Amino acid sequence: MAVRDFINPVVRQMKPSGxxxxxxxxxxxxxxxxxxxxxxxxxxxxSIRETAIYTLEQGRTHYTANAGLKExxxxxxxxxxxxxxxxxxxxxxILVTVGGSEAIDLSLKAMLEAGDEVLIPEPSYVSxxxxxxxxxGTPVMVPLREENQFKLMADDLEKKVTPRSKILIMPFPNxxxxxxxxxxxxxxxxxxxxxHDLFVISDEIYAELTYGDHPHVSIGSLxxxxxxxxxxxxxxxxxxxxxxxxxxxxxxxWLIHEMTKIHQFSIMCAPTNSQYxxxxxxxxxxxxxxxxxxxxxxxxxxxxxxxSEMGMDCFEPFGAFYVFPSIxxxxxxxxxxxxxxxxxxxxxxxxxxxxxxxxxxxxxISYAYxxxxxxxxxxxxxxxxxxxx
Amino acid sequence: MLREELLEVLEKNxxxxxxxxxxxxxxxxxxxxxxxxxxxxxxVIAGYHTLINWDKTNQERVTAMIEVKVVPQRxxxxxxxxxxxxxxxxxxxxxxxxxxxxxxxxxxxxxMQQVSLFVRERLAVLDNVTSTATYFILKRYKDYGILMxxxxxxxxxxxxx
Numbered sequence: 001m002a003v004r005d006f007i008n009p010v011v012r013q014m015k016p017s018g019x020x021x022x023x024x025x026x027x028x029x030x031x032x033x034x035x036x037x038x039x040x041x042x043x044x045x046x047s048i049r050e051t052a053i054y055t056l057e058q059g060r061t062h063y064t065a066n067a068g069l070k071e072x073x074x075x076x077x078x079x080x081x082x083x084x085x086x087x088x089x090x091x092x093x094i095l096v097t098v099g100g101s102e103a104i105d106l107s108l109k110a111m112l113e114a115g116d117e118v119l120i121p122e123p124s125y126v127s128x129x130x131x132x133x134x135x136x137g138t139p140v141m142v143p144l145r146e147e148n149q150f151k152l153m154a155d156d157l158e159k160k161v162t163p164r165s166k167i168l169i170m171p172f173p174n175x176x177x178x179x180x181x182x183x184x185x186x187x188x189x190x191x192x193x194x195x196h197d198l199f200v201i202s203d204e205i206y207a208e209l210t211y212g213d214h215p216h217v218s219i220g221s222l223x224x225x226x227x228x229x230x231x232x233x234x235x236x237x238x239x240x241x242x243x244x245x246x247x248x249x250x251x252x253x254w255l256i257h258e259m260t261k262i263h264q265f266s267i268m269c270a271p272t273n274s275q276y277x278x279x280x281x282x283x284x285x286x287x288x289x290x291x292x293x294x295x296x297x298x299x300x301x302x303x304x305x306x307x308s309e310m311g312m313d314c315f316e317p318f319g320a321f322y323v324f325p326s327i328x329x330x331x332x333x334x335x336x337x338x339x340x341x342x343x344x345x346x347x348x349x350x351x352x353x354x355x356x357x358x359x360x361x362x363x364x365i366s367y368a369y370x371x372x373x374x375x376x377x378x379x380x381x382x383x384x385x386x387x388x389x
Numbered sequence: 390m391l392r393e394e395l396l397e398v399l400e401k402n403x404x405x406x407x408x409x410x411x412x413x414x415x416x417x418x419x420x421x422x423x424x425x426x427x428x429x430x431x432x433v434i435a436g437y438h439t440l441i442n443w444d445k446t447n448q449e450r451v452t453a454m455i456e457v458k459v460v461p462q463r464x465x466x467x468x469x470x471x472x473x474x475x476x477x478x479x480x481x482x483x484x485x486x487x488x489x490x491x492x493x494x495x496x497x498x499x500x501m502q503q504v505s506l507f508v509r510e511r512l513a514v515l516d517n518v519t520s521t522a523t524y525f526i527l528k529r530y531k532d533y534g535i536l537m538x539x540x541x542x543x544x545x546x547x548x549x550x
Contacts, residue, residue: 026547036548126550175550294394305412317492348547355550371413 014130026348033377034348034369038175040240040321041368044277045288048239052273057239060276064294066255066264068096068248069275075282076248084207084218086155086231092253095260096270100234100247104258105131105231106374107201108167116166121152123324123352124171125203125357140165143358146326149315150179153190161192167199170219173206176364177324178317180210183217190222200229206320207245208238208289211297214318220250227252235274237282237320238289242295244274274283296321299367300376306378310385321368324352328361330389338363344388345380391416391424396433401534403437442537444529452481452497452529453504455512456490456522467491470517479507490522501525 026032043049067073073090080086088094097103104127108118112135120128122141129139142160144150152170170189172181181189193200200219207216220229234247247270249259263269303323307314314325327337334351341347350366352359367374394414398405407425411418428434443450458479459470475483482495482520494512498504505523513521529537 023548027548032547034547037545038549039545041543041545134393291397294397301415302409302412334536350548350550371409 012165014133021285021336022342022351023353025339026342029342029346030178031112032342032346032348033373033380035365035367035374035377036348036350037366037368038243038322039368040292041370042240042243042292044244045281045285047284048241048277048281052277055273055276060272062272063353064096064269064272066269068093068270069259069272069279072096072275072279072282075279076250077266079282080231080250084216086218086250086353088250088252089224093250093256095199095249095256095263096275097247097249097263098267099232099236099245100203100232101127102263102267103202103230103232103234103247103249103259104128104201105134106208106262107232107251107255108132108135108137109262110151110255110258111167111199115164117162117164119157119160119165119168119198121169121171121174121224121355123150123174123176123355123362124169125175126355128169128171129356137166138164141356141358144174144179146315149317150174150177150324151181151185152189154192157189161196161198163244165196165198166274167201168193170202172202172204173210173216175206175320176322176352176359176362178320178322180214180216180317180319181219182214183222186217186219186222190219190225193228194224194351198228200225202229203233204231204233206237207233209293209296209321210319211293211300212318216319220330230255235278235281238316239278239285240292241274241277241281244271244275244277246270246278297368299371302371303365303374303378305365306374306382310378310382312385321366323365323367324359325365326362330385332389334360334363340388341384345379346383347377347384349381391420392428392433395424395428397432407525440533440535441548442529444537449499450497451499451501451504452526453508453527454524455494455496455508456524457492457494457512457518458520459491460517461491462517470515473515474512476501477507477511477513479504490520508535 056252076094077088080088096363108131114136116137118132118137119142120139121144123144132139140160142156144152165271199211204217204218210216218231220226220231230249230251232249235241304316307325312325314323317323327334330337334353338349338351350364352362352364407418407421434502452457461467462469465494471483471492474480479496479498480494481497484493486493496507497502508521508523531537
């Protein structure tokens with residue numbers, strides 16, 4: 001007997017992230033130098049790992065409070081103040097989640113009703129659209145433009161805002177462009193948000209990875225923004241802890257309260273072992289983070305220099321660990337460019353349109369790789385451009 | 390600032406070219422050359438060493454760490470006796486230590502016999518050396534911040550958004 005279609009149509013029409021076919025080819029090919037990964041090449045600092053081992057030995061293998069270990073939330077509160085002048089009550093305004101991704105999902109589920117619109121800058125990380133759709137909302141894309149260094153502009157928001165607009169997602173420092181927003185850049189956005197009575201989900205997962213004289217500024221720290229901002233961050237990028245799956249959300253108690261309910265029923269609590277390790281990360285690892293940041297910055301400068309020597313156009317990004325050069329002048333789509341680069345030279349980079357149509361004409365190159373790997377890969381990219389294009 | 394960052398890079402990799410350093414640190418080649426010359430003159434950079442994993446070669450090589458107790462001398466303290474020790478080619482490092490002994494002497498030789506001979510006939514018999522205790526290194530796990538095992542494979546996915 002035929003089985004009826006059990007799948008929710010919203011899920012069925014959801015595209016798998018990025019360009020699946022290209023990824024599958026890249027994954028199966030041998031001898032590929034990949035610059036395609038969005039996670040640190042560093043291993044988690046040893047003191048963090050050692051803490052996790054110790055807590056396992058101590059038998060700390062049980063559930064924690066739904067919102068996360070109190071001790072961790074207290075550390076998070078003091079960390080947020082120390083780093084970004086954000087003031088949150090650890091008991092009512094902080095929720096520990098399974099990666100920043102869970103926090104994004106929870107916040108959209110907690111706020112969206114059918115038909116509510118979410119303003120999503122593009123190109124950006126791939127989960128905002130599907131999470132919005134799953135929560136019943138409607139994604140409304142707002143272009144980030146290269147001529148503005150891929151910063152979000154209030155003008156572009158004004159063109160897309162409607163009476164149904166409810167949430168603005170702020171993905172800065174940005175994946176895939178590496179773009180950042182300074183305080184001056186954020187102010188008009190904050191004014192726009194207040195004028196239209198919107199709420200901001202600020203995905204600040206790359207906050208600790210900014211370079212030059214540009215320490216990260218959270219939009220939540222601007223005047224009148226705390227009550228309409230959810231700050232999302234996590235341990236993955238800052239502390240090279242991607243596999244630990246630990247993130248957090250900080251925001252108004254009325255939102256954290258509702259998010260915690262969903263979290264409680266679907267997840268219960270973030271992994272206990274990761275939470276104990278994270279306490280150590282916040283307390284003891286500033287120097288290691290600074291060291292990783294200096295290393296990323298050296299690679300960033302190296303990449304920028306090489307791209308400019310090769311004649312590739314690239315705006316200088318000051319955040320995350322990506323550069324997003326333009327490939328428009330070679331007359332290929334970004335997917336075609338990446339596919340041919342992969343076959344000709346066995347170098348994997350990510351087509352810009354994997355991050356939305358506005359990413360077309362660009363490729364994302366990650367510098368979460370050693371200088372030696374970057375050097376080799378860039379030589380191959382240069383050979384590809386000179387011979388093939 | 391430049392000095393600190395130069396040292397951070399060079400400490401891990403003494404072979405980085407001036408061109409690469411200039412790009413990575415965002416300062417001119419002239420500045421890099423000047424700063425490195427200056428540090429060499431000031432003996433801040435005391436040398437450029439190659440870290441060799443001798444276990445992977447066919448050459449025999451043993452290393453011993455030797456605790457040495459000495460009688461410090463009037464006016465000279467430990468310096469005179471230290472210099473008598475570090476003068477030997479077999480000695481690769483000499484440190485003045487806190488704790489129950491005075492000098493930590495690291496000696497390298499081709500065989501244990503050779504090192505023992507050195508300790509017995511050269512080191513222990515020096516005036517003012519009152520005792521020695523020799524420890525041979527059996528395995529080098531990590532040296533100068535570098536793991537001696539083969540480098541780890543990158544286990545990340547090829548592409549991850």
